[in-house]
Amino acid sequence: MLLPDDETCYRAVQSRDARFDGWFFTAVRTTGIYCRPSCPAITPRRRNVTFHPSAAAAQRAGYRACKRCRPDASPGSPEWHVRGDVAGRALRLIDDGVVDRDGVPGLARRLGYSQRQVHRTLVAEVGAGPLALARAQRAQTARVLLETTDLSAADVAFAAGFASVRQFNDTVRDVFAATPSSLRAAGRVGARHEPGTVTLRLPYREPMTVSTVLDFLGAHAVPGLERYEDGVFTRLVPAPHGPALVSLSPGDAAVICAARLQDLRDLVTVVARVRRLLDLDADPVAVDAVLGRDPALAPLVAKRPGLRAPGSVDGFETAVRTVVGQQISVSGSRTVLGRIVAEYGEPTSDGWLSFPTPATLAAADAETLPMPRARGRAVRGLAEAFAAGHVALDTGVDRDEVRADLLALRGVGPWTADYLLMRTVGHPDVLLTSDLVVRRAAADLGVELADGRPDWAPWRTYATYHLWAHLYADLWSVTP
Template sequence: MTTPALDAERCYRAVAGRDPRFDGWFVTAVRSTGIYCRPSCPARTPLEHNVTFHRTAAAAQAAGFRACRRCRPDAVPGSPEWDVRADVVARAMRLVADGEVERSGVGGLAARLGYSERQLNRLLTGELGVGPLALARAQRAQTARLLIETTRLPMADVAFAAGFASIRQFNDTVRSVFGTTPSGLRPATPRTEGGAPGWLTLRLAARAPFAADEVLLFLGAHAVPGLEEWDGTTFSRVLDLPHGPAVVRLSPGAGASVTARLQLAELRDLGVAVARCRRLLDLDADPAAVDAVLGTDPALADLVAGAPGRRVPTGVDADEVAVRAVLGQQVSVAGARTLTARLLPLAGRPLPEPVGTLTHAFPRAADLAAADLSDVGLTGARRAAVGTLATALADGTVSLGPGADRDEARRSLLALRGIGPWTAALVAMRGLADPDVWLPGDLALRRSLATLGSSDADAAARWQPWRSYAVMHLWALAVPSFFTRPVDRSLS
């Protein structure tokens, strides 16, 4: 699947209407000013003959335009296009967002996708106007601006955290992208103080409508002791990042946003941590597109109207989602949480010091494959399935990273003994963030479908390409406690 060239007339209508729904889908470059803006920029609408449209900020920067300092086009949610699409360009964009270029260079990115550097550059440049290096540079600039404007970190720390190789490269990029020095970007009073000592506090934007409390409640209902924590408002968990474990605390923010408080082992993991939190909360979704399809279906109309913009919470790591899905087969949510918690001291990597009740990162595949799971409480068949899956993930037989081919991932999972269609589908939905997944044989879905007078066949035919979101609506009907706090009648 590829996306056609941007429709200039449609884009200009969005700009003239200052429509925030298109923020993140494209940017508007204005020749007369030399800047690029988000579609909803409050500045005076430029004349149509003075503008060009670019799918990414990187493309606008490569064409010589600077980011608008008024509308901050680099601070919008990411394009939902890269989560919907499954082609090589989309897979590359997901890997770039996860920091693959910083970790292993363009060669490593191309190898992960099974292409040569030349082929990958040609594909990205042909569709986006720039190659992977320019995309990674734009992402570093965005991270730098976020830190400059919202924290009091010294500029050297900002440069390192954003992924720049040197202070000079950092200064040159900021001047090129924003038309000012790094110190010129810093407000007299940062938007936050950066949090408690050792913590960074950031705002993660989403497209409205967005109910942060519902997404966090769903994650909290599945929280694994030692790995995750839920206090009724804030969801916390350990992240296994490239340079060490980290802790993130997520709570509802102002408007359509989430407040993230991060404690990192190394600042250079910030970009990866933010990308994984955004994926966890489905912050880059396009709720208008989803609700436009599901909300017109008679069976789902009332559910969609009652929860507009409902998201699909995923996982910070697809390998973890796969293992937890196997552990959760044919047991209750509470039982799955207990079994998963028992894995942590056996194979998980401990934090240097506990943070609240958080103690371990989730086990990596190689560590889990080598662990003795005889005391976890699994049946022999389930223990064998976990071991087989962990070995396949460790040796690359099954690949579930951000750039994974979703169809190939599902086929390779189904080839493993002990993994059936429901488990493979759940991994695709909550591990690979596929927006169009149906869970065959799911009992909660069957109950909800019976209540609505619908069937699995109807779902397959009518709710594409957003069946994952339909699943969330039907789960909410079947298990409302995972989505809505019960009302305390004593207060009424």
Template structure:
């Protein structure tokens, strides 16, 4: 697409106030000096007064301030960074996970295998700003959340958001939001209340989004001690850089495409990382229009997609955790995998200083698992060896599963670990690395659904690119409806899925 055609395409989205494009790009208006979401309800500017930016950081670097009406800094993230596998997309995923805050641009470059100069050139070449500017925009958004949802002193907000000084904090807030921190706090906003380190946020998604379904799926796999499900709220322990945190997630009462997140953090400077991992776990940044457009056009899936528009792929806050749980779940039921994982927590997990309800431990880190005595877990010798081989490979860096990992390299590295086959490696990519185009080879539940739809495994593996991960969720919903919320529509019944005693529900390996 030419630059002119791209400008026209984006301007049509702005003129139509199309919320589907929120987060994909930002609209900057020369005459007002502000930047907005495409769906901003303000009067549509003239085409010649508009510029478009791929990131909020790019608009800020060009001298524009965030619109106070549509709050573009709080828009859903761009799905582009999850779909793409190139170094810029991997860098964006790592920046979102707080890598620049933890280890600076040098650490970000090392994680990606590039020099600082190479990485800066690539990121600036595509986005117009470098990693530091992108991290700065993220700090500004974290600061705004803390200002508006807590009663923390401004100095505490500044350092919790990652700023090096109060002056830098004040200057950035004024520049980005055209208001002082004190003025932002004066604006009406929900109070968080609760203990220090506690706050409540609303995490937005692109509609349609069925929060209840996503949370039910996560709740059905909940591990006692690590996760909790009460039928409407899913809670879990997060292993964060500066100490464990607890998040409780429930459908937002005031918005169809949003989730309410109640966070309890050891240190508030982990807020940005916690939000990023929750968004990844809930698949909030997906583009349902693109997914449903491809899958819904296939005759085999058309009715299924029509009954569940916008279906998401529930993930994991950290891919190494998902990898360990995938190995534990090989050739056992979901209930069996939950039991085995729960036994693992007191052996190698980090105990919370004080239990939160039934939550007691953070998930074990690879370094602890690699040296733990797993003899009492109830694993076979082969499974125990596979688990510790995986943990050792993760701890040594032979298998990299961070948000910036090269997905193809991760697959090859996983397959090199004895005891891990194609199904397990694919599940890690699908629910751990958030790869939108994964097929699970040999999955029995998928085969059952494909048979009912008159399709085959080989056909399906190629027909639904680049959204095969979402096709997997639709087919799992046919085979195991108890993991999903939507009952069959009385006027459009789903295909009859034959049941067999050996066909596993989602989560069991067919290896």
């Protein structure tokens, strides 16, 4: 990762510019502490600071996290939200908990590279290898659990992914310059915790109107799987040890996420998937700057500043929803998907229904699925491909390869493949020029799409959402 030059970084620190939070971290030699650029503490002298591309890199250099600005909890670097190279894919997989579940060998297998190559690439790009990055993530998870649950320290240690209580204690002291008990005491000031539920504040870069994204998700909510009531979006999120029930609502400069987990070891994975669903690691200032230069798009950007591109918590689910929703209304699609979930989904103890697995739909009779037969066969073919491991949709896949894999499937054309790249792989630069609504919106605005609009790159996915919102404002909140 190429950091801004040191003088630019220092000016951002002097101005306490929150837009740079997550882009880089400031380490102060005289105190041994690292901070986010927006830290409200007294600005250190230039000669006493160094800059690091990740919290893990600062920790690796021997610095402890600032207790005031909590730099380890800042939004993720938007660069890794954009990049499709090995480093970007690796960091997104680490965020999803792959190293904790499968180790560095598992991460390397997912990427198709050797462990040595992956380590070398990450050290060059973010200043730390996969183990150090996973350690930093475990430390942040441990702090969240200490502050928001009544679990014993030993349970927190293993839930956060540490191999032993000693390793947990040593890491907490190294990273936070505090003991687990002191972190817990600090977190309980004025806190109220619902038993069995972890409540978190998920930060993002402003501007963002959280209700805009929740309205969009709520308009597409599938009965039994999702619910949107009184501004709170609730759904089951797939996790390694069983689905988590997650409720999302707007907070003060953050999304309030209440998660009821079947296994606390899934917290890292669930948080990463919710952040992708809401596009919380985007850089809205950069997006709006590019799209706002176009006279036709400028009014749309001004109307919805910081518009996000909603993602996905499960690639297979989103693929099925996309195929089912072809050529029918949103309400019709919700009805069909609700019937599929009711028939093939797995019920949870509290009355929710998980989305059917690829193996379950692969075994279903395509002729009896509640949709036209050709589409039913497409859904079953999709499920068979996922169940056999021929197709995977997540932020760790190679974008070009997965697009080719999708196009090889029955019932999946260029529009479907590109839409899935937007939603499941997190590709920020997809313009759906063949989409009927996009074309109608472009015509209404007097915009020509024939050249693919290279001037909107690398944010053409966001342009697509702005064009959709232009004609379907009822699915989106308008920022006052």
